[in-house]
Amino acid sequence: MDLLWVALAYLLGSLSFGRIVGAIQGVNLAERDTPGASGTWRQFGPGWGVLVALADIAKGCLAAYLSGLLQTSWALPLMGVAVVSGHNWPLFFGFRGGGGIAPTLGFFVYLYPGITLTAVVIGLAVAGLYWQLYWKSHRQSWYPIPVGAVVGYTYALIAFWPTGMGFWALLLVSLTVALRGLRLATSRP
Numbered sequence: 001m002d003l004l005w006v007a008l009a010y011l012l013g014s015l016s017f018g019r020i021v022g023a024i025q026g027v028n029l030a031e032r033d034t035p036g037a038s039g040t041w042r043q044f045g046p047g048w049g050v051l052v053a054l055a056d057i058a059k060g061c062l063a064a065y066l067s068g069l070l071q072t073s074w075a076l077p078l079m080g081v082a083v084v085s086g087h088n089w090p091l092f093f094g095f096r097g098g099g100g101i102a103p104t105l106g107f108f109v110y111l112y113p114g115i116t117l118t119a120v121v122i123g124l125a126v127a128g129l130y131w132q133l134y135w136k137s138h139r140q141s142w143y144p145i146p147v148g149a150v151v152g153y154t155y156a157l158i159a160f161w162p163t164g165m166g167f168w169a170l171l172l173v174s175l176t177v178a179l180r181g182l183r184l185a186t187s188r189p
Contacts, residue, residue: 013086036098060106123152
């Protein structure tokens, strides 16, 4: 039964809200940008970008909520990987999705709000400093949010160590996000 919940988490992750907003705007977002919240923000403005971010966070929260129905502890990491993998490589949209940060945030903020929100604050602080001190004058380098995310994920991995399955879930999800991030960094979306 747990594998059915994991498959459902992947299908839930495959709802690419950036691609849906692009379709509403008459544009295939994946041809212009990364079809997640940040790409939506860049292409259609902050209102649409925030809406997509909230929807992507919500699908991560829903997958975490559904993980409460699991019968075995080993399936929790698979639920996290599934929802993020669906977001990164959506079945419904030709396997071209976002970077995975928003559904990761939703999944873990639901399960471990204190650690996750601390990691977000740290990551955003680093992204802000990076933007202010470096990126404004070197725009061809990495975007500030992924740089901050690396620091936030690293802090969270250390903080999640005592949680057991939470640590393994974050480790596997982090590797999934890193795989997509490396792909995005080495090619155009």
